[in-house]
Amino acid sequence: MSLLGWRAHEDAVDRLRSSYAEIPPGAPVRLAKKTSNLFRPRTATSAPGLDVSALDGVIAVDPDARTADVQGMCTYEDLVDATLPFGLIPYVVPQLRTITLGGAVTGLGIESTSFRSGLPHESVLEMDVFTGSGDVVTCRPGDDLFDTFPNSYGSLGYATRLRIELEAVPGYVNLRHVRFDDLGLLAKSIAQITESATYDGVRVDGIDGVAFGPGEYYLTLATWSGDGGATSDYTGQQIYYRSLQERDTDLLTMYDYLWRWDTDWFWCSGAFGVQNPRIRRLWPKRWRRSDVYHKLIGLDRRIGFADWLDRRQGKPLRERVIQDVEVPVDRLPEFLEWFDEAVGMRPVWLCPCKAMRDWPTYPLEPGSLYVNVGFWGTVHVGPDALEGPRNRAIEAKVHELGGHKSLYSEAFYDRETFDDLYDGANLAAVKGRYDPDDRLTSLYDKAVKRQ
Numbered sequence: 001m002s003l004l005g006w007r008a009h010e011d012a013v014d015r016l017r018s019s020y021a022e023i024p025p026g027a028p029v030r031l032a033k034k035t036s037n038l039f040r041p042r043t044a045t046s047a048p049g050l051d052v053s054a055l056d057g058v059i060a061v062d063p064d065a066r067t068a069d070v071q072g073m074c075t076y077e078d079l080v081d082a083t084l085p086f087g088l089i090p091y092v093v094p095q096l097r098t099i100t101l102g103g104a105v106t107g108l109g110i111e112s113t114s115f116r117s118g119l120p121h122e123s124v125l126e127m128d129v130f131t132g133s134g135d136v137v138t139c140r141p142g143d144d145l146f147d148t149f150p151n152s153y154g155s156l157g158y159a160t161r162l163r164i165e166l167e168a169v170p171g172y173v174n175l176r177h178v179r180f181d182d183l184g185l186l187a188k189s190i191a192q193i194t195e196s197a198t199y200d201g202v203r204v205d206g207i208d209g210v211a212f213g214p215g216e217y218y219l220t221l222a223t224w225s226g227d228g229g230a231t232s233d234y235t236g237q238q239i240y241y242r243s244l245q246e247r248d249t250d251l252l253t254m255y256d257y258l259w260r261w262d263t264d265w266f267w268c269s270g271a272f273g274v275q276n277p278r279i280r281r282l283w284p285k286r287w288r289r290s291d292v293y294h295k296l297i298g299l300d301r302r303i304g305f306a307d308w309l310d311r312r313q314g315k316p317l318r319e320r321v322i323q324d325v326e327v328p329v330d331r332l333p334e335f336l337e338w339f340d341e342a343v344g345m346r347p348v349w350l351c352p353c354k355a356m357r358d359w360p361t362y363p364l365e366p367g368s369l370y371v372n373v374g375f376w377g378t379v380h381v382g383p384d385a386l387e388g389p390r391n392r393a394i395e396a397k398v399h400e401l402g403g404h405k406s407l408y409s410e411a412f413y414d415r416e417t418f419d420d421l422y423d424g425a426n427l428a429a430v431k432g433r434y435d436p437d438d439r440l441t442s443l444y445d446k447a448v449k450r451q
Helices: 006-021 076-086 101-106 144-148 183-196 240-246 254-258 268-272 277-282 290-303 305-312 329-342 383-387 389-400 415-421 424-434 443-447
Strands: 058-062 067-071 088-090 124-130 136-139 158-168 172-180 206-213 216-225 249-253 318-328 348-354 369-380
Touching: 006 058, 006 067, 006 124, 006 158, 058 076, 067 076, 067 101, 076 088, 076 101, 076 254, 101 158, 124 144, 136 144, 144 424, 172 183, 172 240, 172 254, 183 206, 183 216, 183 329, 183 348, 183 369, 206 240, 216 240, 249 254, 268 290, 268 369, 318 329, 318 383, 318 389, 329 348, 329 369, 329 389, 383 389, 415 424, 415 443, 424 443
Parallel strands: none
Antiparallel strands: 058 067, 067 158, 088 158, 124 136, 124 158, 172 216, 172 249, 206 216, 206 348, 318 369, 348 369
């Protein structure tokens, strides 16, 4: 991938400023883009928005300093394509190709290196933010805008440029899939492995896992390696998540390891029949991507085919339960046992993570170990489905256990609880300084109120 250079970036920012000037005074400011990785309803609008179409590339890579200057709408797929030829990758590379760097920082990204490298915003050195007042503000760690930005989801502005640290990596990744039958032992092992960054005397560079069902849990321990050999390919007929149950060890290229979950959107491709070997052979390889499945889900929401099919078959109405939550590692057994009984959705993804410092809008306890539990699907619940009973119960349980919930999907908190969980007072104060005319939609209105 070719690098944009600074002149092209400056032109893109000028284009952004021009689009801001075309928005009527006092009118809400939002991005002029039709696509989104978010899983909450958006109201269609014909109003003009911010033109970020030219802010989707890598400006420059400094292999000596191990840094990159990246535009906010650049996808991690394009970012990795620019850095990996130098033997470098971002410290945290979220699992799906089309997540953007700006989106992962203003939202929350996570991956198998998060137990040692935190979340994507923790390796950002500085960033330029286009605010609600139309200004580009350069901010760094310790600045109020920088520190409050993570988990603000565009309510404080949009990152136009981010300078990030990069990690040196070899070409291969050795995997060990370790099975656990007991939840208590699973949680204890996660804590021990993340503390020592080793397992059975071997270094661990990445760790995540899958809970397939009660009594069947796997941790995948990744070790960066310069030694090659016969590697597996999960972009073809083989399906990555099934390999956890089928083999004890594996070898992937670094590139394929980074995108191991994208080909089948974890396991969600099964909803489209793509895990059926006969359909898979006919399904074009270029369509085996998370963004393609995401578009298909959007199409189904518009036409309601799945709901129609359920009605034809006499099945109860579905509730979409698409969430990522962080729970303290010692409360993981309690949460998964409750989840099995109350929701009953499996598999679920497990990913240990630590916040390296305090981030007020998503206040995980710095240095404490949490486990991200990700679950994405639907549950037949009946006529109450539209009220989100399972989602509301999950919110309450996570709150009870001292955890937090990511806000990329639907949320149902009342305003008082929301402000308590996400430091609403500080968020409002920072928003008031950089968006005094309240042009940007507030975080509560974005995440909870239906737009």
